[in-house]
Amino acid sequence: MSVPAAEAPPAPASKRARFARGLRLGLPILLGYAPVGLTFGILARKSGFSAFQAIACSATALAGAGQFIALSVLSAGGGVPAVLMATAVVNLRYVLFSAALAQSLPREPRILKPVLAFTLTDETFAVNTTDARGCTLDVVSATGVGAIAWLGWVGGTALGALAAGAIVDPSRFGAEFAMPAMFTALLAGQIETRTHAAAAVIAAAVALASSALLSGSWGMIAGATLGAALAAWWLR
C-alpha cells in the first residue's frame, strides 16, 4: 500500500503469495458482506426462495443491492422482466467501475479478466483501485480480493438461508458500520492531491442532494460522474 508509485508493479513474488496478499486486503470486505449476505438469505427465504436458490443467487449474481431490489420487485408481484430491469438499473454503476478498472489492467493474463469482472463490486473496486494507485493492477492479488469478497457474501447468505430466524442480531457487533467504515478508510487513502479532495467534496454534495430526490443508486452515480468530471476538466 505504501509502496512508492514507481515500484507499484508487483515485486517478483509467487502467484500464491500474491493471491494470499489479495485475501488479506479483502478481509474487511468479508467482515462487511457476511452480515448483509445473512440478511439477504433470511429475506430470500421469506420471499419464497429455497435455501439452495438463495445461495445460488448470491453465488452467481454477487449483486448486493441488486439482489435486494429483486426480492422487493418479486414480492410486489413484478414479473421476470421487471426484476431484471430493476437489478440492472441498481447496478448500472458497474459499467462505470468496469471502464475505470480497465485502465489499470495489464494485457495478460486474459483469463483472469472475466473473473475480475464477475467479482466487481463497490468494495472490490475500491480496494483494487486503491491498490493499483493509477498504475498496473496485480490481477492475481485482485483475484484474491474477489475470492474473499465472494466467500463473505455467499457464506453469509448460506448462514441466513439455512438458519433463517435462529440467528443473533448482527447489529449487536456493530455490523451496520462495517461497510461505511471501510469506505471511510478507502476514501482517506484515495485523497492524494487537492484536486482529489475537491472531487470528493463535489461528489459528496451532489450524491447527497440527488439521493434525497432520486431512488436506488442514482444519487451515487450522479455524484461519482459529476464529481470526477468537474475535477478532471474544470479544476485541474
Added chain:
Amino acid sequence: MTTAREIWVVVAGMAAANFLLRFAPMSLVSRTRLPEPVQRWLSYVPVSVMASLVATEILRPGGTWLITMRNPYLLAAAPTALVFVKTRSFLGATLAGMVSFLAFRALLG
C-alpha cells in the same frame, strides 16, 4: 405466488445481467486507447465513488437525513479515518470503526 421455476429464471437472469454489466465495458475499453480527457475523468472516478458512498451512508443512513452531532455514523467516521491514516490498515480501520460505532451508539442511547 412465485413458482420455483420462475425463481430459477430470475436467478439465471440476474447472473447474466450482472455479469454483462461488469464485463462488457472492461473488454471493450481495454482493446482501444481512450481519449486523454476520458482517461483523466476515469482516474477521478474512484475517489468520487468513495466520497458519494461515504456521504450517503453516513449522513443518510437507511435513506433518511441524520444531520446532527448525535449521529453515531458521523462520529465513528472520524476515528476510522484517523486509524487508517496512522496505520494504512483497512482491516484495522474497519474494526476500529465498528468498535467506536458501538461505543457512540451506546453513549448516545
